[in-house]
Amino acid sequence: MSSPPTLPAPTEKGAFVRDMFARIAPRYDVANRVLTAGMDEGWRKQAIALLAPPHGGRILDLCCGTGDVVFHLLRTDPTLNVTGLDFCVPMLDGARARAPKEARGTTTFLEGDAMALPFEDATFDGITMGFSLRNVVEIDRVLGEALRVLKPGARFVNLDVSKAPNRVWKSLFDLYFYKMVPLVGGLVGGSRQAYTYLPNSLTNHPDADALRNAFTTAGFLDAHYVRLMGGAIAIHVGTKP
Ligand SMILES: C[S@@+](CC[C@H](N)C(=O)[O-])C[C@H]1O[C@@H](n2cnc3c(N)ncnc32)[C@H](O)[C@@H]1O
Numbered sequence: 001m002s003s004p005p006t007l008p009a010p011t012e013k014g015a016f017v018r019d020m021f022a023r024i025a026p027r028y029d030v031a032n033r034v035l036t037a038g039m040d041e042g043w044r045k046q047a048i049a050l051l052a053p054p055h056g057g058r059i060l061d062l063c064c065g066t067g068d069v070v071f072h073l074l075r076t077d078p079t080l081n082v083t084g085l086d087f088c089v090p091m092l093d094g095a096r097a098r099a100p101k102e103a104r105g106t107t108t109f110l111e112g113d114a115m116a117l118p119f120e121d122a123t124f125d126g127i128t129m130g131f132s133l134r135n136v137v138e139i140d141r142v143l144g145e146a147l148r149v150l151k152p153g154a155r156f157v158n159l160d161v162s163k164a165p166n167r168v169w170k171s172l173f174d175l176y177f178y179k180m181v182p183l184v185g186g187l188v189g190g191s192r193q194a195y196t197y198l199p200n201s202l203t204n205h206p207d208a209d210a211l212r213n214a215f216t217t218a219g220f221l222d223a224h225y226v227r228l229m230g231g232a233i234a235i236h237v238g239t240k241p
Pocket residue numbers: 017018021062063064065066067068069085086087088091112113114115129130131132135136137
């Protein structure tokens with residue numbers, strides 16, 4: 001069966017996602033704030049609270065985009081040494097442009113693929129990922145790489161859209177996510193096609209329980225998740241043994 005037009009075939013997904021984010025990069029931050037009514041800032045803070053990064057620790061933010069999670073990390077603790085990694089250069093350019101006024105600690109923005117991390121084993125004291133796992137080609141490879149580059153006892157925290165367990169709430173959220181986001185994202189973010197793909201990327205994404213199980217299968221200890229917004233948003237947490 002062929003994929004619907006808004007969902008690329010797996011072999012084309014990486015290039016499709018990179019090109020799409022390159023197109024929406026200039027207005028990505030504004031579109032985010034509008035589409036979430038500014039609530040995404042609070043969700044990111046909660047994810048960082050669950051990471052509980054050690055003072056002065058070395059943290060990796062996977063798929064950092066324009067750096068929202070990175071800058072939240074540095075506002076939380078300016079002693080952190082944070083690396084943001086993304087495979088889309090225009091998104092990284094946005095992050096680098098924000099850095100002089102937003103970064104109060106040590107920051108590096110690096111071009112790279114979350115499925116093949118350019119780091120030694122056991123390098124980081126924590127890893128974050130925001131609104132991105134739906135976009136990668138192979139979730140299991142990202143989980144495996146995150147586990148590899150974490151130090152023992154360090155956490156991986158993943159914040160993303162999820163599938164609400166209550167049917168009525170899920171229907172209401174789906175209405176917003178699948179109908180309003182393409183309209184508003186098209187107007188504010190500048191690409192209706194991109195903001196049609198983004199909600200659709202949730203369709204084949206594992207629900208919160210299945211994703212927690214994927215964390216466990218990958219080898220994380222104490223894999224669990226916290227639901228926000230009635231489960232429309234979830235933060236998954238796993239610890240490297
Ligand atoms: C929705 S944005 C999220 C950006 C940021 N984390 C945030 O919270 O705003 C998704 C990002 O994932 C990046 N991305 C997707 N797949 C990737 C991969 N395999 N490796 C690196 N970056 C990837 C895209 O380029 C894009 O910047």
